[in-house]
Amino acid sequence: MSRPPLVLVSPNVESKGDEFGDLSISLAETYQQALMGCGAIPLPMPATTAQELIAECVGRCDGVLLTGGEDVDPRIYGKGLPVRSQGTVTVTPDGGARDLRELILIDEVFRQGKPLLGICRGHQVLNVALGGTLVGDILGQAPGAMNHRRMDRRNEVVHDVRLTAGSLLARITGKQKLGVNSTHHQAVARVAALLKVTAVSSDGIVEGLELRPSAARMLPFLLSVQFHPERLVDQYAEHQAIFRGFTQACVLSRRQ
Numbered sequence: 001m002s003r004p005p006l007v008l009v010s011p012n013v014e015s016k017g018d019e020f021g022d023l024s025i026s027l028a029e030t031y032q033q034a035l036m037g038c039g040a041i042p043l044p045m046p047a048t049t050a051q052e053l054i055a056e057c058v059g060r061c062d063g064v065l066l067t068g069g070e071d072v073d074p075r076i077y078g079k080g081l082p083v084r085s086q087g088t089v090t091v092t093p094d095g096g097a098r099d100l101r102e103l104i105l106i107d108e109v110f111r112q113g114k115p116l117l118g119i120c121r122g123h124q125v126l127n128v129a130l131g132g133t134l135v136g137d138i139l140g141q142a143p144g145a146m147n148h149r150r151m152d153r154r155n156e157v158v159h160d161v162r163l164t165a166g167s168l169l170a171r172i173t174g175k176q177k178l179g180v181n182s183t184h185h186q187a188v189a190r191v192a193a194l195l196k197v198t199a200v201s202s203d204g205i206v207e208g209l210e211l212r213p214s215a216a217r218m219l220p221f222l223l224s225v226q227f228h229p230e231r232l233v234d235q236y237a238e239h240q241a242i243f244r245g246f247t248q249a250c251v252l253s254r255r256q
Contacts, residue, residue, distance in 0.1 A: 005250035007040045008061035010102055010122070012069035013047070015093035023047070023094055031067055031119075034230040037240065038247040049100045051108075058108045063115035063221070063250035066102060066122025068228060071186055073099050074136055077128045089136060089186075103129050110218060115249040117242075118209075118224030120184055126224045127209060130192035138185055138205065145203040148182045155231045158182050161207040167198035168210050168223055172245040173238035180207065180227035187226065194218070199225065221249035 009027055017024025027044045035042045042065070045057055058064065070092045076099060092098040102122075106129040109116050118126045124134055138145050150158045157179035163170040170176060178199070188206035191197060194215045199208025207226045211218060223246065229239035 002251070005040045005062040005247055005254065006060065007035055007042050007063045007065055007247075007250060008045050008057055009035075009042045009065045010067055010098075010105060011044045012067060013092050013094045013098050027067070028230075030228075030230040031065065034233045034240070034243045035065070035247065037233065038243045040243075040247045040250065045101070045105070047094075047097070047101075049097055049104060051104055054101070054104050055108050055112075058105070058112050058114060061114070062254045063117070063246060064105065064109050065246075066106075066116070066118040066125060066224075068120035068122065068183075069098070070121070071136075072121065072125050072128055072134060074134070076103075077133045078136075099125070106130075113219055113253075115221035115246060115253050116219060116223075117221075117246045119230065120226060120228055123209060123224035123226050124186060124188060127188050127192050127195065130194050132188060132192035132195070133190040135187040135189045138187055142187070142203070142205070145205060146201070148187070148201075148205060149185045150182050154181055154183050154228065156181060157232070157236075159201060161199045161201050161227070163208070164196075164198040167208070168221075168245075169198050169208050169225070169242075172223075172241050174241070175238055178238060179236070180225075180229075181231055182227060184226060220253045221246060 011025040011027040014024045014026045032042045071089045073091045102125050195209045196212045198210045209224045211222045229242045232239040
């Protein structure tokens with residue numbers, strides 16, 4: 001019997017942990033339960049920006065999950081935000097270490113060819129890592145957009161997204177339209193050259209990204225979503241299917 005796939009999970013960073021008030025990594029149980037429910041074992045990534053150690057972590061795992069959290073620092077992908085949006089950004093409390101760690105991690109995932117799933121912030125940092133940009137604040141920079149920061153309904157479907165026919169996300173979920181939750185205030189702006197949009201909300205916000213056909217051989221699986229499927233797996237089979245598809249890709253990748 002083969003061992004369960006090991007998934008390296010890039011955790012959030014908390015400004016004050018229980019022990020001595022130190023910076024701490026934090027991994028919500030929802031991500032862990034969603035992965036374990038599909039037979040995978042989640043392993044939190046250590047708090048390091050050492051490239052050789054990150055490479056070793058990726059090498060020992062069968063896939064990588066990028067989780068949600070604070071905003072990506074705007075200085076990484078642009079020249080700054082409009083004045084009206086500057087006060088809306090909350091960057092990680094570790095001085096940008098998480099941003100750097102995940103940029104190195106994504107580069108290493110591509111170098112080693114491992115399956116990759118990005119969620120919310122993970123969706124955004126993936127786009128930035130590959131050369132794309134972000135909308136710093138939807139409310140201030142996208143007039144007419146709906147309220148995408150529905151923290152009061154984080155475990156509920158609040159709007160639909162349209163899926164591209166034949167896309168990885170459409171095939172996995174078996175849907176052309178997917179109901180999603182929404183807890184973000186930033187969004188993908190210019191899409192990285194290697195990526196294509198495969199899910200979009202009615203107001204034009206990019207809700208899903210995958211590799212372009214010309215780049216599809218770079219990784220055995222790449223999917224990023226702006227919503228939080230891990231919070232909906234208990235209610236909707238199509239959201240559980242996202243983790244199942246990712247987990248299956250991890251198993252298949254290990255056999256190759």
